[in-house]
Amino acid sequence: MSREAFVEGVLHGGDRGLGATLLRFLLTPLAWLHRIGLEIYLLPYRTGLRKRYRLGVPVIAIGNLSSGGTGKT
Numbered sequence: 001m002s003r004e005a006f007v008e009g010v011l012h013g014g015d016r017g018l019g020a021t022l023l024r025f026l027l028t029p030l031a032w033l034h035r036i037g038l039e040i041y042l043l044p045y046r047t048g049l050r051k052r053y054r055l056g057v058p059v060i061a062i063g064n065l066s067s068g069g070t071g072k073t
Contacts (some may be wrong), residue, residue, distance in 0.1 A: 009015030010023050044050040 006015065006020070010020045045052065
């Protein structure tokens, strides 16, 4: 079984082996922390303390342009 197939089985609950169960047990608290962090980040938007803005023109965003010196062409 490939690594990708194993991870997919773990994440989707299809793999019930000992390794998959252990990995799910270890990753679940990290998923909870991620969810809590996301909720904290979104709270000011939901309560109106921060506002979203729309620009008047279409925007194309290309990630990581400000760091590094290669791979931008």
